[in-house]
Amino acid sequence: MTNYPKTCALMARGREFLGTDYAILCGAMSWVSERNLVAAISNGGGFGVIACGAMTPELLDAEIGATRALTDKPFGVNLITMHPALFDLIGVCEKHGVGHVVLAGGIPPKGSVEAIKAFGAKVIVFAPTLALAKKLLRSGADALVIEGSEAGGHIGPVSTSVLAQEFLPELAAEFVVFVAGGIGTGDMIAAYLEMGASGVQLGTRFACAKESIAHPDFKKAFFRAKARDAETSVQVDPRLPVIPVRALKNKGTEAFTAKQREVAIMLDEGKVDMGEAQLEIEHFWAGALRRAVIDGDIEGGSLMAGQSVSLVKEEEPVAEIITKLMEQSEAALGRR
Structure with a gap:
């Protein structure tokens, strides 16, 4: 010290x-x-x-x-x-x-x-x-x-x-x-x-x-990334409050947009309440993040990263x- x-x-x-x-x-x-x-x-x-x-x-x-x-x-x-x-x-x-x-x-x-x-x-x-x-x-x-x-x-x-x-x-x-x-x-x-x-x-x-x-491919994605590659997710339905998530843009980012539409429909049909809807979203992120971190799926998984990724x-x-x-x-x- x-x-x-x-x-x-x-x-x-x-x-x-x-x-x-x-x-x-x-x-x-x-x-x-x-x-x-x-x-x-x-x-x-x-x-x-x-x-x-x-x-x-x-x-x-x-x-x-x-x-x-x-x-x-x-x-x-x-x-x-x-x-x-x-x-x-x-x-x-x-x-x-x-x-x-x-x-x-x-x-x-x-x-x-x-x-x-x-x-x-x-x-x-x-x-x-x-x-x-x-x-x-x-x-x-x-x-x-x-x-x-x-x-x-x-x-x-x-x-x-x-x-x-x-x-x-x-x-x-x-x-x-x-x-x-x-x-x-x-x-x-x-x-x-x-x-x-x-x-x-x-x-x-x-x-x-x-x-x-973290999987070697996950780490390589970080090493290649620029600050601008770490983008925030988009909220699709204003009735479904979703906390934005910053991650490296890939197909998994697009899959989250589709997941929001799916959950919004479930909400409309009364299949889930708001709390359950938010948990659905959280489970999506947990699964997508696991695919990226553990399995090395850098296309379909979630590469959560801050903009300081450019310094890694x-x-x-x-x-x-x-x-x-x-x-x-x-x-x-x-x-x-």
Whole structure:
């Protein structure tokens, strides 16, 4: 840590909150943020986060146990708020004494934050607006991630740079706030730390790490991609609110448009209610992402990636990625 005194000083609150050497979280990427990558990030001084996604409680139980076998460092678990077994998943986190739970994908349902805090874990939330962020933080959430539209996967409509200017002056003095979306170098980490962030979250930068189990063809698609190739999905039916997803454009992107039409018809015919319709969409993404990450189907699968994909050029060990980021940040701060 003495190698990066300026960066570590600005990260002090985030490092203390996470219990890590560096306040660098890995974004929860379904099928990618599993035991191997999570453990490697935590062992490298960052903070790995298991992406629970559509896992059953039994699968999450096994994944946490397997991660613990690979690292004795702190790591967290990301839970999707609309998961039908959310409170059972919280119970699994309690069983394992997980120290940090990230609630993502929507407003935390009543009692969920309380259930997590009841066994001593810290709660990290996302919020698309400043008003909601303040409400969640004052209602028990311990930290906030502000994630801009440059990010991969499910995104909001506003860029990271604008969110940082809006949220950090209002919240950073009192609360732990991490910035995410479009961060691929230590120079950007330094900039957000200087604005008051407690730390940062990166996903795309770690997706193709040596320890990532992503298929070689999935990684090659990232290495070839330009920033403009990571496009957002289009909402087909205004009655069916769909959170936009950023991914590399391919046939899978077109298949999602068709899936929305199919779900909208099911909604019209009364075969599903709105909650079930949204779960249909989530299951589509889970399946499409698995085909890309695990099977290497880069045409029909979902290549979720942030616009910082243009900065991912080769497969590197996690420890090297973290070292580069910290060196770049320290150099940037040293030039000030």
